[in-house]
Amino acid sequence: MAIIGHQKQWQFLRKSAELNRFNHAYLFWGQSHLGKRVIAKEFVRLLNCQEDPRHFSNSSSGQTNFTKSSGGCQKCWSCQAFQREIHPDLIFIKSEGKEIKISQIRHLQYFLSFRPHSSLFKAVVLEEAERMNSEAQSCLLKTLEEPSKNSLLFLLTEHPRMLLPTILSRVQTIKFFPVxxxxxxxxxxxxxxxxxxxxxxxxxxxxxxxxxxxxxxNPEKLEKAYKTIKEIAEMSQLELADRFQYVKTLASQEHDPKEILESWLRYFRDILRIKIGLPPELEISSSFGYNPSIPQIKQIINSIEKINFLISSTNVNLKLALEQIMLKI
Ligand SMILES: [Zn+2]
Missing domain, CATH: 1.10.8 (Helicase, Ruva Protein; domain 3)
Structure with a gap:
């Protein structure tokens, strides 16, 4: 898998591997879909490549080069097995429902309690780590306090402040930004x-x-994303009653609320770009002549971000939450 963007973060990791000064627990912090999972996997691959376990000769040229910006030789059995996610020394842990439970962290600890099967390092990637409930977080602390030298742990998250400070103080945080x-x-x-x-x-x-x-x-997904943006752009032209009707329909359908809110965020951030004199990312953002004040647009963005956060952490009433945003448009 190619690493797209994030060359600063990737070269930092490569260098730490080259110097044998890498950490055993990382927190990759950034929005979803930035490539945090890909980089964790490539780093594990780099450290475990069988052809040349210290396969670090391709230092950065500062250019985008998709071959150089991957981990390992990509040809040996180990590299291929990590790539296909069938390597016995790598597991991914995700929430079951809304939470990552203590039983899943115990499974992680059990997995790490054995020596690697066929590589130098065993690795666990904990996706959406903020979904660990408090029991799970306390349980994970034990692993962080006594890391085994053959293990690597990656916590991926958008919301690090939902993690215990004692967890945050025991991991190395690497921040990821939009590419x-x-x-x-x-x-x-x-x-x-x-x-x-x-x-x-x-x-x-x-x-x-x-x-x-x-x-x-997935062209359907692309079309849907465009439609969501177009609909929110049209909202600025509608009466409040129609906007409420729109969110009622949205909330009753089987949409992923996070995807909707993220599309809205993109649109309103684009409106903010226009307001401060930058060109819009999307043509549609300027096509309805929507002209809120800068404080108003910042308020809308804040409330979408807040609701997006609440959706990850609580059972918020989606319709009421979306109505709050509609009131501000
Ligand atoms: Zn290899």
Whole structure:
């Protein structure tokens, strides 16, 4: 899997591996779909490559080069097994329902209690780590307090403040940011995608390579993302009663609320760009003449971010929450 963007973070990890000064527990902090999971996997692959376990000769040239920005030789059994996620020394842990439970952390500890099966390091990637309930977090502390030298642990999260301070103090935090549109475009150009779609995909993915890849493989998802943005853009033209009707319909359908809120965020951030004199990422953002004040737009963005956070952590009433946003438009 190619690493798209994030060269600073990746070269930092490579260098730490080269110097044998890497950590055993990392917190990868950043929005979803940025590529945190890909980088964790590539780092594990790099450290375990059988061809040359210290396969670090390709130092950064500062250029985007998809071969160089992957971990390991990519050819040996180990590299391929990690890539296909069938390596016995790597597991991924995700929430079951809304939470990551203590039983899952105990499973992690059991997994790490054995020596690696066929590599130098065993690794666990904990996705959406903020979903660990408090019991699970306390249980994980034990692992962080006494890490085994053959283990690697990656906590991936958008919301580190939902983790215990004692967890945060025991991991090395690496922050990830949206990737420049030009880098996503360059990557898409290496695939068979029409130039108009490259433009649309790179705009609608808003700096998130993972989303760009999903859009490129799934035209329906791309269309849906565009439709959500178009609908929220049209909301500014409607009466409050119609906006409430719209959110009622949205809340009753089987949409992923996070996806809707993230699309809204992208749209309103784009409106903010226009307001401060920057060109919009999306053509549609300027097509309805929507002209809120800067404080108003910041308020809308804040409330969407707040609701997005609450949705991850509580059983918030979606319809009421979306109505709050509609009141502010
Ligand atoms: Zn290899």
């Amino acid at each position: 420049p549109k030009s880098e996503i475009k360059d990557y898409l150009k290496t695939h068979k995608i029409s130039s108009s779609n490259i433009e649309l995909i790179s705009s609608l993915s808003f700096g998130r390579p993972g989303l760009a890849l999903e859009f490129s493989k």
